[in-house]
Amino acid sequence: MKLSILLPTISTSFIVISAIFVAFGWYHIVKRNRRTHEKLMLWGAAFALAFFLIYASRTIFVGNTSFGGPEELKLAYHLFLFFHITLATLAGVFGIVTLLHAFKQRWFKHKRIGRITAIMWLLTAPTGVVVYILLYVLYPGGETKPMIDAIFGL
Numbered sequence: 001m002k003l004s005i006l007l008p009t010i011s012t013s014f015i016v017i018s019a020i021f022v023a024f025g026w027y028h029i030v031k032r033n034r035r036t037h038e039k040l041m042l043w044g045a046a047f048a049l050a051f052f053l054i055y056a057s058r059t060i061f062v063g064n065t066s067f068g069g070p071e072e073l074k075l076a077y078h079l080f081l082f083f084h085i086t087l088a089t090l091a092g093v094f095g096i097v098t099l100l101h102a103f104k105q106r107w108f109k110h111k112r113i114g115r116i117t118a119i120m121w122l123l124t125a126p127t128g129v130v131v132y133i134l135l136y137v138l139y140p141g142g143e144t145k146p147m148i149d150a151i152f153g154l
C-alpha cells in the first residue's frame with residue numbers, strides 16, 4: 001500500500017476505533033459503571049488525539065488528497081467534506097471541554113456537554129469513513145494539494 005493511502009487508512013481507522021470506545025463508554029455510564037466509563041472515554045480521547053496528530057502532520061508535511069471522482073460529484077463531495085471537518089473540529093473542542101469538566105468533577109456540566117460531544121463524535125466517524133471511501137475506494141485519489149486547495153476544490 002502506498003504511503004499516501006496508508007496514513008489516511010490508519011487515521012480513519014483511529015476515528016472509528018475512537019467512536020467505538022465512546023459508544024461503549026456512554027453505555028457503561030448509563031449502567032453506572034464509572035471506572036469503566038472513565039477508562040473507555042480516555043481510550044477514545046487517546047485514539048482521537050492519535051488521529052489528529054497523523055492528520056495534522058500529513059497536512060503539514062505532505063498535503064491533502066484532492067477528489068479524484070467525476071466532475072459532477074465535486075461540489076457535493078466538497079460540501080460533505082466541509083460538513084465532516086466542521087463536525088470533527090467542533091467535536092474536538094467539545095471533547096476537551098468535556099474532559100476538563102470531568103477532571104474538575106463538575107458532573108452536571110460534564111454530563112450535559114458530554115452527551116453533545118458523544119453524539120457529534122459518533123457522527124464524525126461515519127462521515128469520515130464516507131469521505132475516505134469517496135477519496136480512496138470508489139475513485140482513485142487525485143493529486144496531493146495544499147490543505148485549503150483540497151478542501152475547497154481549487
Ligand code: HEM
Pocket residue numbers: 022026029030034037038041042045095096098099102103107108110111112114115116117118
Ligand atoms: C471526552 C470524553 C468523555 C465523554 C464524551 C463523556 C460523556 C459522558 C456522558 C454522555 C455522560 C452522561 C451519560 C448519560 O447520563 O446519558 C457522562 C457522565 C459521567 N462521566 Fe463522562 N465522558 C467523558 C470522559 C469522562 C472521564 C475522563 C471521566 C472521569 C474522570 C468521566 C466521568 C463521568 C461521570 C462520573 C459521569 C456521571 C455523572 C453523573 O451522573 O452525575 N467522564 N459522561
